[in-house]
Amino acid sequence: MQIYFAPLQGITDAPFRQIHADRFPGVDKYFTPFISPTQNYNLTNHELAEVDPGNAHGYRLVPQVIASKPELFLWAARQLADLGYTEINLNMGCPSGTVTAKGKGAGLLTSLTNLELFLDEVYGHTPVPVSIKTRLGWKSPDEYADLLTLLNRYPISELIIHARTRTQFYDGQTSPETVLSCLQLCRIPLVYNGDLFTPGACRSFLDTDTGINRIMAGRGMAANPALARTLKGGSPLNRDEFRAYHDALYETYLNRFSRGAALGRMREVGKHLACCFEGAEKALKKLRKASSLAAYDAAVEMLFEHPLRTDPGFYPVA
Numbered sequence: 001m002q003i004y005f006a007p008l009q010g011i012t013d014a015p016f017r018q019i020h021a022d023r024f025p026g027v028d029k030y031f032t033p034f035i036s037p038t039q040n041y042n043l044t045n046h047e048l049a050e051v052d053p054g055n056a057h058g059y060r061l062v063p064q065v066i067a068s069k070p071e072l073f074l075w076a077a078r079q080l081a082d083l084g085y086t087e088i089n090l091n092m093g094c095p096s097g098t099v100t101a102k103g104k105g106a107g108l109l110t111s112l113t114n115l116e117l118f119l120d121e122v123y124g125h126t127p128v129p130v131s132i133k134t135r136l137g138w139k140s141p142d143e144y145a146d147l148l149t150l151l152n153r154y155p156i157s158e159l160i161i162h163a164r165t166r167t168q169f170y171d172g173q174t175s176p177e178t179v180l181s182c183l184q185l186c187r188i189p190l191v192y193n194g195d196l197f198t199p200g201a202c203r204s205f206l207d208t209d210t211g212i213n214r215i216m217a218g219r220g221m222a223a224n225p226a227l228a229r230t231l232k233g234g235s236p237l238n239r240d241e242f243r244a245y246h247d248a249l250y251e252t253y254l255n256r257f258s259r260g261a262a263l264g265r266m267r268e269v270g271k272h273l274a275c276c277f278e279g280a281e282k283a284l285k286k287l288r289k290a291s292s293l294a295a296y297d298a299a300v301e302m303l304f305e306h307p308l309r310t311d312p313g314f315y316p317v318a
């Protein structure tokens, strides 16, 4: 069983990943949120810090790149290979309108003819193995078989499938049945992603005789940091380590960012962590609305008074 922590822009940055990896074993790979080389072949300082191997100790990190042109992807791949990376992930799944309008992310799924030209270049010249994270298609899961037929032609090191289409963004039903019905067709090592929110949900997926033994969890792992450890037979999340983890993240962000930015970041992290508590709707509401550190602190105190759920993880707010 391989368990990967999905990239979550705005949450799983380098300090977050380090704190998580230091405290919670079991994650086989972490991915950076996407970095996006500019037309002038540049990366921002933040992106450079994200992929700096000096900021990733004791865990396996795969940098993720998003690009509309193969030459930009390949430029980034060469920089990353020089830093010592042995796998680079191509983002072909980001659904954001501003991203897809530029032909990046899931925008690459709008035309298989253009995608073929893109992949011919990438796989013809990449200096390191390239894995892909993508979706079932642009509009309909029916597009998946043709997409897979095309992808099978390339030496893709691993294929991570988020079981939704671009038009679904992150909502609505996932379609595991589409992924499973095309399993025979797929010649690439496959990683399943989408709504595996709790240890229980991951187990039912892994225990079903699908033949898939690699999964990627995003929101579930952001909520329950012990998800991978629990799945691999380790102890379930406990309150003391959970509190210490929260406090370590909080302290790190306060040291690195302005108070306002640290608060914004912790609200985002905190709304995931809050899902692990039973009956904590009020505390979650307070946390989401907190406009000062004092209000945030009060919400967190309230939150940690609740018991942990028996199957802690991400529970979408209705």
Ligand SMILES: Cc1cc2nc3c(=O)[nH]c(=O)nc-3n(C[C@H](O)[C@H](O)[C@H](O)COP(=O)(O)O)c2cc1C
Pocket (backbone or CB within 6 Å): 006, 007, 008, 009, 010, 032, 033, 034, 064, 091, 093, 094, 133, 162, 170, 193, 194, 195, 196, 197, 216, 217, 218, 219, 220
């Ligand atoms: C806030 C947020 C940020 C995300 N950022 C990225 C990203 O940078 N790169 C990427 O490939 N996917 C990104 N995703 C998608 C996740 O990696 C993952 O595919 C998605 O959350 C579904 O998995 P889950 O149901 O386990 O959360 C993001 C999703 C969310 C909710």
